[in-house]
Amino acid sequence: MELQDALKKIVCSFERYYNVKWENVTSPFMVEAEFHSHDENYYLIRSLRLFESESKEYVFFAGEHILTEKRLNELDQIAWEEGLSRVRPGEGHKSTDVTLIVLAEEVEDAVWKRAPKIHHYKSYRFSLHGWSQYRLAVIEVSSGQTATNRQGRDLKRLVSMIK
Numbered sequence: 001m002e003l004q005d006a007l008k009k010i011v012c013s014f015e016r017y018y019n020v021k022w023e024n025v026t027s028p029f030m031v032e033a034e035f036h037s038h039d040e041n042y043y044l045i046r047s048l049r050l051f052e053s054e055s056k057e058y059v060f061f062a063g064e065h066i067l068t069e070k071r072l073n074e075l076d077q078i079a080w081e082e083g084l085s086r087v088r089p090g091e092g093h094k095s096t097d098v099t100l101i102v103l104a105e106e107v108e109d110a111v112w113k114r115a116p117k118i119h120h121y122k123s124y125r126f127s128l129h130g131w132s133q134y135r136l137a138v139i140e141v142s143s144g145q146t147a148t149n150r151q152g153r154d155l156k157r158l159v160s161m162i163k
Contacts, residue, residue: 003063006103006141007031010158011061018059026060026082028075033059040092052092058083059099067104067138069114075102080120080134087132089124099135101155107140107147115147 011020011031018033025032040052060079064071083098098120120134135152139145139159146159 001141003065003103003105003141006139007061007063010101010103010139013158014059018057026078028062028078029060030063031061033061035059038092053094054092055094055096056086057097057099058086059101062100062102064102064104065106067102067107067111069108069110072102072111072114072118072138075100076118076136083134084122084132087124087130089129091129093124093130095130096132097135098132099137099152099155101137101139101158103139103141105141107138107145111138112145112147116149118149119151 007030011033014020014033018035021032021034035055035057037055038053042048060075060082062075079100080098083096087093087096115136115138118134118136121131123131133151134149135155136149137152137155137158138147144159146156148155
């Protein structure tokens with residue numbers, strides 16, 4: 001399967017719940033997806049608000065012919081910094097997650113060891129104003145092999161979509 005075809009299949013699974021952007025995306029990414037959820041509970045009238053929470057997720061998709069460990073680290077830093085720049089912590093902010101999905105035709109051996117060890121987490125005011133977590137998935141399109149970090153384990157089911 002070609003890299004572009006695999007990318008389209010995976011992005012298609014996000015289109016139902018996420019706002020997907022194919023144009024004007026942050027370089028070096030090919031596609032971006034955003035998810036926003038706002039929930040509030042109130043008692044009788046809206047001015048008597050009991051609870052309010054806002055969750056967001058930013059997903060960055062990258063495509064590489066050959067993925068090296070150095071390139072993975074570059075993509076990782078760019079995605080994390082771009083995701084954090086969009087965070088607006090406050091009283092109603094619950095979480096803003098950042099996800100990076102890298103599809104590659106060929107993945108170097110060092111990447112398989114490095115990807116599970118990548119971890120980012122940030123709390124805002126001791127988590128009173130929310131937190132940010134980082135999920136990562138590296139997918140080799142030709143073999144279907146995948147590597148994820150601990151938070152990205154649920155992304156493994158995406159691999160079954162590209163086979």
